[in-house]
Structures are given as C-alpha cells and as structure tokens.
Amino acid sequence: GAGVSQSPSNKVTEKGKDVELRCDPISGHTALYWYRQSLGQGLEFLIYFQGNSAPDKSGLPSDRFSAERTGGSVSTLTIQRTQQEDSAVYLCASSFATENTEAFFGQGTRLTVV
C-alpha cells in the first residue's frame, strides 16, 4: 500500500478482554516500530522489529503485551486481559533500516478499555 495502515482505527473493549491491533507497514521497509501515547503523555516506545533479528521488546510494559511480525511484513500487537491503563493511541511506524531515513507512521489505533 501507499502508507502504513493500522486497524482497527478505534477499539472499545471491556476490561479483562484480549485485543489485537494490526499494522501493515510500507512494502520494503525492514524496520517496524510500535509506540503508544497515553492521555497527556509523550510517545512511549513498545517494541521494535528489524528484519530477521530478534525484536527489541524492552518497551513492553508487562507480560500481557506481546507482538509478532509475520514474514517480515504485517505485525500484530496483542494485549491480554486489558486494563484501563492500557487505554491509549497505539501507533505503528516503519522505515528502511538506516538512521538517516524517516519513519512513516500509521494513523494509529485508539484503544479504550471500559
């Protein structure tokens, strides 16, 4: 596709339910990032995929969070047993794997846990 695509754009879920967020990066981009922005907060790093290397999961806030990237393309972020503090905008970005090329962001998924 032309840009980074995320789905769903909005998700309202009940506390305790599992959710899956999807990211379709730009074709050819080997690097994929997940960030989130909670209300009033900055952009928080969650996880980073780079080609076939082991992902950097250092930003995942708890073991309820996991992510995978299949075939070096589509990525899903899974949150198990959602809590109200998980409510945030979850952003995915992709880029070529060089530091002097920009990251392209998706429109984000707004997750609300009620």
Place this chain on the structure above:
Amino acid sequence: ILNVEQSPQSLHVQEGDSTNFTCSFPSSNFYALHWYRWETAKSPEALFVMTLNGDEKKKGRISATLNTKEGYSYLYIKGSQPEDSATYLCASPNTGNQFYFGTGTSLTVIP
C-alpha cells in the same frame, strides 16, 4: 536507551509571532536527529532528518539547526500560523536504528 528531551512542553503564541523550541540528545554515538510534526487526529509526519554537525534545514517557514558536539537541535517557526498548531517531536536513533522520541512540544497558535 537514549535520553532525548524537549522543551518547553507546551507553548502558546500569537499568530504572526516567531518561535523556537529545543531538542537535546546524547552527543556521544550520534547518528541522526529527526523532527516530526504531529497534528491532532493525524499521524506524525517527518519534517527533517539531520545528520551533520552545523546542518541547517528549511521547509517554508520552518527551519532547524543541529549541534552534534553539544547535543541539541533547535526548531524555528517564523511568522506562526494557526495551521502550525501541532505537537513537534524529535527523535534520535541508536546504532540499531531504534528511534527514541522526546515527549514533544505542543504548539498552539492563537489567531
């Protein structure tokens, strides 16, 4: 982990005023500095990618400078317009190309 900081956290200016804000980053093992603009209900979009000390980039009324020796970058907006209202983010990648973002400067331009 790279400690990227931005100041101020928020800024309100009158239409027509010029303004600037700061991004600071570790000067050791520097690779690049990115600026992004994040408008409400949209996704962040890249403004500048800067790699060289002393670099200065310009896009319309917006420009940025880079000092890699002291670890800071300035973003300038000349003659602010309401459409400039957004959160401005800077990010610095580490050796593995993982981006570390600052918390952003929220700019509101008052008509």
